[in-house]
Amino acid sequence: MSEWWTYSLSDFLLFSPRTYYRLLELYNADVWPAHALALTLGFISLAALSGVRARVIPAILAVAWAWVAWAYLLTRYDTINWAAKYFAAAFAVEAVMLIATALLPGRFALRAGMFQSVGGLLFAFALIAQPLIGPLIIGRPWAQIEMFGMTPDPTVVGTLGVLVAAQRPHWELMVVPLLWCAISGATLWTMQSPDWMIMPAAALVAFALTAWKAWAP
């Protein structure tokens, strides 16, 4: 792309906000009642975050990332954004890395104390609070709800929470979530969505805490 400096974020927005949120609405209607299963898996992860059987968490996250990659990004979002197939590929890679983390012994554990608490809070935010911001604060229809394990944003924030709570920094697992925070934040900002800052803020918190963890192990 030549003269790249002349492009603004709005030049990359291919769809209107109305189309974007209608896509979520149609997706939710199509896959219902998968939401109940996603919520159940989310609460199992939350419970595991406060306990010791940690390896189940990356396994659940892997399922969530794989589902979002296929059911949302590749099957739905790709109809309005030709870049979605690349996003789906990145989400699939993250799913593979998460399942490897879950299966390989000694690869994942939780760090008791502040990191576990803050990570747990971030996960709880993604599971419970983030989906409610659209319907309760912004005034979007309930049918357009975005949930952990169903759509990218809460899935990514929940994953960042888990990585904050982890025993050691998992930079290899943070690359895709951090990139998605930038992409999603930019998309929502360009659409003038009032909740655009959530994803960059979550990325900042997770990055700062992980850097702290790496600096002072």
Next chain:
Amino acid sequence: MRQELSRRQLLSAFAAASGAALLHPLAAAAQARVLTRPIPSSGEALPLVGLGSWITFNVGNDPVARDSCAEVMRAFFAAGGRMIDSSPMYGSSQEVIGYGLKKLGMPEALFATDKVWIGSGARGRAQIEASRRFWGVPRFDLLQVHNLLAWQEHLPTLIAMKQAGQLRYIGITTSEGRRHREFEQVMRSQPLDFIQVTYNVLDREVEERILPLARDRGMAVIINRPFREGELTKKLQRHSLPGWAKDIDCASWAQVLLKFIIAHPAVTCAIPATTRIDHVKENLRAASDPLPDAALRARIAAHVEKL
């Protein structure tokens, strides 16, 4: 070198228009109200306002939104419109246009305009064929190289397709003032029928060199982003229309903005995009006399700049 219209070309265009009128009396009645300008390379008359599809027609598989787009297209053709423009870059827009055309019974007035947008010249034909299938048309009227991407490779393909009768016109596009120097070089060196550029009451850079060059070279000019993707109409709606708007029969700022553009003698067709039937009707009504003269165009530009 300016290309003059031959008498034969004019007669041919007149005969084509008469034939269309016999076949489609309602469409002809609508077209009688819509101002046209000839494509310099053929003399074919084209309504001064067309229909863009950037963002507005990228609605994916949403059946309600697809039907809504089809109704916008129905209103567009009923009001005398012809040119619909799209690109492989515009997500599902091509498929949505194809859906609408099928629903409307493939209106004969359609002037199908698309682009080739791929970095590989070798894959250009495959992309064009995919686009054609999405539209459901036997061939495109006009294909343009989108944003000059790999134009050195794509233009020979388009020229060959035109010579083989698989295409009627060829062109190049740019937007928002990008790569104008290279754009001019291509205009000077290639046998183009059309160019497509950004031009509106605030973005007037093309007035200096591109539009005069298009007239000299006998190229039709399509204008994209006439409202700056809605930014201009949104900004201006807070302000009441000045008294001179009545002098050119404008009932809205959108019509003022469109008349400003299409009154430029080098412009062949402006392509505003919309999701609303009332807006598409309003846009087509702008393609009517009287158009502002040079003095009023300058006044419009000065007025909008101050707001």
